[in-house]
Amino acid sequence: MATQQAFNEALLKLAIMMYRIDGKIRLNEQELVDEIADNLSWDGVNSITAVQSQAMADVREAIRADKTEVYLAGLKDALMFDKQKALDTAKQIMQSDGEEAQKERRLYDYLRQQLLV
Structure with missing residues (x-):
């Protein structure tokens, strides 16, 4: 079973993927992701900043390689800790x-209909 910390890290990675997927980085989306990060209780081995930086690189690569669903599938177990959140x-x-x-909607539908069921 996933832990709260594993969920928090996966949620942060999901948030970064959702705002990066359409290729348009809007200030309000970035601010929302920052707010999400600020509200996570964090007791990980790595700092939240380190996890964010690595997630940004990983998300960029997943989008570039057209492997967004594979990337999210890797987060499934941790996200199931609180799938509604x-x-x-x-x-x-x-x-x-x-x-x-359209890319955001497709990714959200994948989460809702296939991954987090």
């Missing part, structure tokens, strides 16, 4: 800029 977070980021990009 994971889905709510993804939806919040998807809707934060007032428009749902």
